[in-house]
Structure formats: structure tokens, C-alpha cells
Amino acid sequence: MAPILLRRPSLRRLGRALGAAAQPGDVIALVGPLGAGKTHLAQAIARGAGVPPETRVTSPTFSVVVEHAGRLPVHHADLYRLGDASELAEIGLVERAADGLLLVEWADRMPGALPRDVLWVTLSPARPDERSLTLSATGPRSEALRAVAERWEAARRA
Numbered sequence: 669m670a671p672i673l674l675r676r677p678s679l680r681r682l683g684r685a686l687g688a689a690a691q692p693g694d695v696i697a698l699v700g701p702l703g704a705g706k707t708h709l710a711q712a713i714a715r716g717a718g719v720p721p722e723t724r725v726t727s728p729t730f731s732v733v734v735e736h737a738g739r740l741p742v743h744h745a746d747l748y749r750l751g752d753a754s755e756l757a758e759i760g761l762v763e764r765a766a767d768g769l770l771l772v773e774w775a776d777r778m779p780g781a782l783p784r785d786v787l788w789v790t791l792s793p794a795r796p797d798e799r800s801l802t803l804s805a806t807g808p809r810s811e812a813l814r815a816v817a818e819r820w821e822a823a824r825r826a
């Protein structure tokens with residue numbers, strides 16, 4: 669799938685489409701440099717999954733993961749400050765998030781800690797106001813989400 673080039677409002681719309689399609693057990697890894705838009709996308713995905721606007725969705729700073737109530741639970745994790753994989757194992761991140769959607773910023777810091785089926789979304793700054801998104805799926809559920817993004821992009825271009 670070719671990279672998708674998005675300004676902020678479109679990136680948010682794609683995020684909402686992904687969140688609306690999410691099912692319990694889904695995992696989305698958000699990868700890219702500082703300021704790439706991982707948290708922006710995580711917010712929009714959470715909104716799509718039914719997390720109400722009055723719930724602030726920001727990168728968890730003092731804990732590795734926070735849970736938001738939506739149509740399904742949304743677990744938002746950020747591995748940027750994580751010491752090592754044993755810390756993740758201790759938290760039981762993947763097990764704890766199995767009842768809902770798991771969003772993982774900086775997932776590339778600890779890819780081994782994630783389950784097998786993950787939608788990997790890599791964001792890279794294109795122009796100051798645009799981001800290039802590359803999506804790759806590693807199993808049936810992530811493939812279903814990737815297909816949602818592909819259809820969304822096709823509809824946008826039509």
C-alpha cells in the first residue's frame with residue numbers, strides 16, 4: 669500500500685475511521701520521530717472508538733499506559749520512557765489490554781513485547797503541515813484495519 673499523505677484534519681478523519689472499526693484485542697502501533705503526529709492519531713482513533721470529547725487523550729507521562737472508556741476500552745501506551753522489556757512484562761500491557769483496543773506510541777522501541785497481529789502505522793513529516801503514513805499489517809485483524817484505511821483513502825481520492 670502506497671504511503672498516504674495527510675494534512676491534520678484528514679489524519680484525524682482517518683484515525684476516526686480506524687477507531688470506528690476497532691474490535692477488542694486490536695493493536696495499533698504508532699511509530700515515527702518526535703512530533704510526527706503519533707499522539708494526534710491516537711487521539712482521533714480513540715474518538716472513533718467512542719472515547720468522548722471531554723476525555724483528554726494525551727500521551728501518558730507518569731504511567732506507561734492509561735485506559736479510556738469508549739464503545740470499547742481504549743488503552744493508550746507510550747513506550748518512550750520505558751526502561752526495558754521486563755517493565756512491560758510486569759505491567760502485563762498486552763494481557764491487560766486484551767479487552768479493548770491497544771494503541772502503542774513508540775512501539776518500535778519494544779516490538780518483541782507486542783502480540784503477533786499488529787497494525788503498524790509509521791508517520792513521517794512530509795511538509796510542515798503534512799504527514800506521510802505507511803500502514804502494514806501482520807495478521808488478520810490488522811489486515812482488516814489496513815483495508816479500512818485503504819478504502820478510506822480510495823474514497824477520499826475518488
Ligand SMILES: Nc1ncnc2c1ncn2[C@@H]1O[C@H](COP(=O)(O)OP(=O)(O)OP(=O)(O)O)[C@@H](O)[C@H]1O
Pocket residue numbers: 674675676677679700701702703704705706707708709727773796797798799
Ligand atoms: N498533518 C498533520 N498531522 C498531524 N500532526 C500535524 C500535522 N501537521 C502538523 N502537525 C503538528 O505536529 C505535531 C504532532 O504532535 P504529536 O504530539 O501528535 O506528535 P508525536 O508523534 O506524538 O510526538 P512525541 O513523540 O513527542 O509524543 C502537532 O503539533 C501537530 O499540530
Ligand SMILES: [Mg+2]
Pocket residue numbers: 706707708727773
Ligand atoms: Mg506522542
